Amino acid sequence: MSTPSSITNLKQEIDYTKFARILLSRWYWLAATTLLALLIAYIYLWYTPRLYSTTAYIKFEDKQPDLTAAVSLNNYSRSYTNKIATESWTFRSQQILHKAVDYIDWQVSYYLEGRVRSTDLYPKKPFEIKILKQDQEFYNKPVLISGHAKGFKIEYQLHEKNISINAAFGKPISIPGVIFFITANPVFQTSAQYAFKFNYKQEFFERMGCGFSIAEAAKFSSVAQVSKTDPNPYFAADALNAIIRVYREKDLEDKTESAKQIIDFIDKQLDNLSLTVKSSGEKLKDFKQANNFLDLSSSAQSTLSKVTQMETMNRTYDLQLLLLRQLQQQLRKNDQTISLNFNLDGAVDPLLENLIVQWNELIQERLTLLSTYKEQSKLVQEVNEKLSILRESANQNMQANILRIIKQKEFNQRELKKASTGLNNLPTQERQLFGLQRDYNINEKIFSYLSEKKLEAQIGKAAVLASAKVIDPARPNTFPISPQPASVWRMAIIIGLASGIGLIFIARLLNPYIYDKDTIESLTKTPILGMIRHFPEKIDAENSQILSIAKPKSLFAESVRSVRTNLSFVASEKSSKVICVTSEIAGEGKSFVSINLASSLALIDKKVIFIAADLRRSKVHRTFNIKSKLGLSSYLSHQSELSAIIQSSGQENLDLIISGQVPPNPAELMYSPRLPELIHELKQRYDYILFDTAPIGLVSDALPLIRISDINLFVIRTGKSKISAAYIPQRIANEYQLHNTFIILNDYRMEGLYGSYYSTRYSDNYYGYYYADNNHHGAGYYTDDRPQPWWKKVLKWKG
Template sequence: MLDIKDFSFFEKQNSFDFKSFLIKIVSYWKWFLISLVITFSIAHQVNVRKQKIFGIGTTIAVKEENNPFFTSNTSLVFNWGGTSDKVQMISTTLKSRSHNELVVDELQFYTDYFIKTDYYLKDVYGQIPFKITIDKTKAQLYEQFIKVKLVSANVYQIAVSIPSSSAGVIRYADNSVSSVPVFETEVVKNFRVGQQVSLPFLNWKLVLTKAPNDYIGKEVLIRFNSFDKTVANYKGLEVEIDARAGSIIRLGMQGTNKERMVDYLNATVKKLIDRQLEQKNKFADNTIAFIDETLMKMEGELKDSGEDLKDFSRTNNILDIEDKGANFKELLTNNDIKKEEVERKLAYLNSLKNYLNSSVDFSKLPAPTVAGIEEPNIVNNVAKLITLSIERSKMVYSAKGNIFYERIDNEIQSVKRVLLENANSLKIALQYDLRQVDMKISQLESEVKKLPETNQAYLNISRKYDLSNNIYNTYLQKRSEASIVKAANLSDIQFIDPAKDVGSGLLGPKTAVNYVLAFFIGLFIPLIVVFFIFFISNSIQNIDDISAITQIPIIGIVGIKHTESNLSVFERPKSALSESFRAIRSSLQFLYKKQRSEGAKTLMLTSSVSGEGKTFCSINIATVFALSEKKTIILGLDLRKPKIFDDFNIRNDIGAVNYLIGQKSLGEVIQKTHIPYLDVITSGPIPPNPSELILGESMKEMIEILKKDYDYIILDTPPVGLVSDALELAQYSDVTLYIVRQNFTKKEMLTLLNNRTKRGELNNISIVFNGYENKAKYGTGYGYGYGYGYGYGYGYSSGYHEDDVPRGFWEKMKYKFFKK
């Protein structure tokens, strides 16, 4: 009967046994080895199969490069809003579709160059000794590989496989995709280097870029991709504004081909510089265009006035006429020039007002100083308006959402209103100046009328010529200044560090890192598995587990047997396993002596459940007693599951059951074995009432009779954790051995054993630790303990006993499945 104490499984506070855990880890060393082999194999495959990814970068600076075009004290501010606004705009432009379209088109990066490797297609742009120059107006085979092989330094071969009667083609002039009929599905043709290839689906020239010696005979795959998809890929350019220096921009790219990335980064910055300088020169271009238009008009007027002056000179004495009207001529000319300047300014202001009120694109405004206007407010606001108008036009390709347009439109409207007010104020002042000049000219003209008619005529003709000539020369000077300034303009964007392949920049796969990760993952996975097994495992692992649960002494430690049968001691008497049983025999004799037992000695072996090695230990303990020439008998009392007969090659037809039911005499059930001094009484046929037979008087009589004839009686009993038979037989034993098997016996069973011992159900009990294999210490289990834990280890036992050689994997499987 189970007592309520049997369920007290936790007599002691359990804690994590780190030592046992380490031993467990070492015992699974094969798992760790296999895991490391797998993870290192995976890391190796990743390293060799995955293309290397590189990172290339460049750094540019954005700064103010003001152009002192119009006056020495008034500069046009081209990037109104400050450097930060310009940096943001440049950052957006670099990632815009329109900008990247220009760069991709210039570099023809929609063309791929590959070489086939064992694991992937390698991008060899810039590494092969040739490049393809296409005719953008004609068809190119679309998104299909074209095999190109250099046959010699001057001849190459094209091989194309077309799966159908038509081929998809693309024309990069307008990026249109269509199809063309083909009459050959397999095209293999040779061409000379530099020769124009003209096929229905291919139109290019192959030109060499360097000596082709190393690539002769090698096959290169060429593919023409979608222009828009290629641009979309390059729009992912990394653009980072330096947080500490707001005018510094870092550009970066990641990819498998460093040459391609270097070319693209440098080309995109160069294109940005050219476009920014072009926009910056817009002021000078507008001014030059305005001056050229004015000069064309002035040329006609100057030519006409010159002809009139020549005609007058032919019929009159110019020297005499000039002397009489010299004073009036100089005064009139000076005032005419002043009047022209004022009228030019008023004309510009009227034109500016009309332009502002009727136009939405202000990028073509000429500079105010062309008309001689040097008013700082007007000059600066015109520059601001032109800059804002240019920025807005660029937003069409880069900005998404009305919020961006609303901001810049509000700024344009604000500048335009201020500019109109400035123009009106200046116009009022100029109109006053014009009236003053007109008054002076009228006074001078009144004086001139007093001169002779010939002098008056000469003054009018020369006055007109001088004015036209002065205006023409002034505009010529302005145009020359504008051209000089345009040529001297610098972009606000400058290279700090152009992109360059310096041999570094590897981002992945990091081969060393992958192997380190493989090492740690290879250790971590089995470690987790072992930890899980250890955590959920509730079986006895070592002596410390036993000592932590029970105070029952351990009488011996038995290792793993490496023999086919259970007769390990008899078959290999010098093995370490045999020594462990001899150590148990010595300990038993000490216990018998301590109990002062006289005559025959009885020994009962039991365990918690079946499979813990009771029969194995019973046979070998009996054998060591028999080998010491002590008459020994093994009494098979596991009436429900008899086993003990098999190893001795005897029959189980008759046995203890036959005697207990009175069917046979004791002499008839005792069977001799091939081991001297060792007899066996098997259990016999399985009875319907084994417990009742054991409780009967016949059992007591049988023990008493056997004590008269034998020195040692070994009782092989059923598991005490499953049936109560062993408890009933405990009264006949002098010493009880409780078999505990490593990695098999549950810890709770020892708690039950404690309870039975406390209730007195089992007396004089000791524990035998069976199946012990100390892999952590000996690596392969060559060492087996004996006695109270003092054992012969591998290497120290040389000369004392034969070392058991453990079976390999196939021997273990053979023994497991084919043993009889």
């Protein structure tokens, strides 16, 4: 047997077999928590409304028709990633959603009433409701409807009162705010319970925007994935298609807005010019008829051509100045893109066009940032600074163009004056004809010019395509995304098992008791002398049966013999050994262990004397049915001699001394000088002297004996002794420099729940094996080896 000094280098390793045994010891906890979790999952799946998702794919393209330079549509270059991020806010705008509702049948909702929840029947209609009259305020709660032989019955609540109306199909019905009639469809069932509800448009507007999302289908691609979730898969598909349809219509409208503005502007100019051209033409005709003039002279014709050309140029310069001043006004704000309504020759140079393109890109970048950051954020302020720089550069460019056009107009005016000086030499009537002809030619040219521009704008508008092309429209997806039964069941099983495992480890965490040797070895360096097995049968309160003798073939008796064998190797140099047996508190079985160990030693022809040294509440005299009151207390108090207190146990080689009468000063008696005399005297007669002392955790009576004993045995009982008990033997051994202190684990039985999941190994190849430390059955060798049911053998779990 290893001594305490030789087995201090221990190593504990996780034993996964023990870990599994801990879990299987409470398999019914795991089963209960798993079943409970599955029940909760079933209720959750039954009561939770399904949520469906549908998806459509659209492709953003910036194709532009081959138009003349006269019309420039709202087009600017930017990455598709930014475009998709920006357009996501357009999709969610109130304007889009409000218009999209008009493409949905939103006025009446139809439901099928179930025992747990109502089911939205959209787009199916078991019956048709035709509204005859509807006020702005109307009844907006579900109305129950059930069929019968003569028609149907509707029920609803108004001011906490139940109202019931029997009606026939096709007959007008009135409820607060609505007059309507109902026609039955072939799918209408009189046995079913239906419901319907009149909706406000605002309800569907909110429902349309709920669960909407847009993202790139692939990184840096021009294809967007547009999704919509809703409890009704058919409504989700219809709503998503309606939103995309309205978006494309608005996109087309926005892209043709520039051409529309051109056409509207030209129409106003043409309305004014048509009257002017007509008036000037009539004046010219009347003048020629009144004065018999057919045409101007050749010199006057030449001058008229020059003057007409210069006047037309002046009108063009005026239009260019108007365009540039409009651009200056648009550049004053940071929240709008710029569209070039006209691009007349010389009005916008390539540099200004490039600046406007950059301006539009930064505006889009700014809008994207504002969807995430605040106006005062650093990123937005950086974009604002870039816009300021572009605004300054564009203003300088436009101011230079304005000055250039003004100078060209002034030069043209001077040339016009020079050309007009030659008219003074013409006759009066010819000069008058010249003026009328000049006005007519100028107005006609401007009219023709504007008509040409209008035609170009109309062609451009007709050729514009929406930038979003539907690749794959939304279709109803009848597989719910939430809750997903497979995921819910899987999670329920995981949570159930985890909860059961959690309960097991909480129970272990709250357990204050010791159940196996590995727990003791993890707490103290004091070696374990052996483990005495739990006796499966009932033991009487007086321990009248010495079980190691009464049941010699039991597993219990074998475990006592293993302790006896180990004990023979301790203090082997001594011919007579003094053994002190104690524990922390009462009830841990120190008397039981002492009696059975003493009787087992007596069986191998060793002279043994058992001394009941617990002077406060010893019961050993009851075990051996001794009536005499003379005992250790009588001897220590000089009331009796040694020969008077030694009693025969009835077993060969085993004598005993009972505790005697309870003295008023038991602790002081244990310090009596007669105690060492007693031990000296007994060593002459016996091989083993066993003292069964008082619990050392409660009283100090055992300390004198512990200090003078050859071997100190500290009893720890499975399921009774607390963890604190494991520290006591080592503390006493260190305090009194004791070298032969050992622990006996009493009442040991396999306890799967509270057992340690560590196995202990020693560096000197000492494995701490004991006869009672195994998980195997006796295979018939032991009389107390119980046969186990097959299911316990499968689980390797013992009750």
